[in-house]
Amino acid sequence: MCGQLSIALLEAPNDWLATLPSHLTGRRIVLATIAEAWTLRGPAFMKSPNDKSIAARVHLDGTRLPGPDEVDPETPVLVSDVVTFAEEVRLHVLDGDIRAARRYALSGRLAIAPASADALAFGKVRAAGTSARSCPWVTRRPRLKGGPQPLADDFVPVH
Template sequence: MNTQTAATHEHPTTLVLPPRLTASAQTMRATAQARGLVTVQLPTFDIPAELRAGHLHAGPDFADRVAPPLGIGLLQAPEDWLARLPHTWTGRHIAAMPIREAYELRRPAFIKSPNDKQIRAMVYSDGSRLPGPDEVDAETTVVLVSDVVEFSAEYRLYLLDGTVHTGSRYAEHGRLSLGPLSAEATSFGTDLLAECGQALPSAIVVDVGKIDGRWAVIEANAAWASGMYTSDPQRALDVLLRAAAPAHTCTARDRPFLRSPGTQVHGQPMDPSHGRT
C-alpha cells in the first residue's frame, strides 16, 4: 500500500486512490499532498482493515467497492438529469430509457451510460449494436440516447456551491485540445446554474460545448471520477473533497444525490417548466 505515513490512517483527510493512476490523478494526488492530506494508493480493490479515510478519487467500479465500507458519500447527478434539461440548454433531443427500449432504435444515435462506463459512449448505427441481455440487465440498465451532433469546442466545468470554480478546454472538433477556460464557457455555466442548479449536487463536473456556434450542455460527471485536464488543481481538489466526503457530513441539500451502488439515483425535482416529460 502506497501512503505517506501509515500512522495517519485514522485521519479524516486521507484520500484513497485506485491501483492505476492517470496523469490527472497523479496531479490530484500531488495537489492533495501539498495541501497536507494523506494519500493512500491501494494495490487492489481490497481495503486494509486498519484503513480510515474520508475522501476518494477513482472510477465507479473502484468507488463502489471502496466507498461504502469506508463511509464515504459520493455525489453524482441524477441519471436522467441531462434528459430532463430543456432543448435550449442541450441543443439536441436526449432521452433516458432502459436499454431494452434502446434496442428498438433503428437510427444512428449517441448512446452512453449516465454515470458509469458500463455502456461505451459512442455513436451506434442502431440499437441492435448495443450490448445484449446476456451482457447487461435489460430492465435496470439505463442509457442516455442523444441526437448525433458535432461539438466544435468542449469545456469541463468544476462546479461548487452554485459557481464555476475552475475549468478547462479539453477538445475541439472531437479531438483532444487542451486550453484555458473561456469567459463564454464560464458565463454559460453560470447561467445554467442559475436556472437549473438545484437539480445538481453542490459539487459536480459539467461538460459544455458549442454546436453550430451555440452553447450546449454535453453531460454531467462525478467530480470524484473526472480528469481535470488543465483546470486549476487546487480548485479542482476543492470540488473533489466535497463530492467524495464522509457520508455523515453530507448536507440535507446533497443527500438526494448520494450514489448507491446498483440502484437508480434521483435528485431533487427539477421545476416542471425546465424539464421534459
C-alpha cells in the same frame, strides 16, 4: 482515502442529464432501458449514465449495442441526438456560479486546456438561474452532425 477524510464521492442520479433543460444541453437527451434502445433504427449517441458498461459513442442503431446475452434488458442508457461540438468545456456550477472549468476538446478531438474567456462567458449565460444544487454540467457549442468521444474529467477552479 474517502473514509479517512469522512467524505463520500457524489454520483448523479441516472436521469440527471436527461432532466436538464434543452437550453442547457443544446440537444435532446432521454433516459431509456437498453431494451428500448435496441429498437432504435438510426444513429444516436448512447452511454451508461454513471459507469462505462455501455460504450459512450455514436451507435449506428440499437442493434449495435450489447445484446441480452451481455446485459440486463433493464440496464439504463442515456440516448442523445448526434452532434459534433466546436468546443467542449465542462463546468461545475453551484448557485448559478461557475466554480470550476476545463476545456476538453476542439472539433471532437482531445484538447485539454484551461477554459477560454469566450467559453466561460458562454457558460455564465447558461449557468445563470441554475438550481442551488451543485451540478457539474457540460457546455458545448454545437457545430455539425457527428459525434465526439467522451473525455476524462479534469476541472480547475474559476475565481
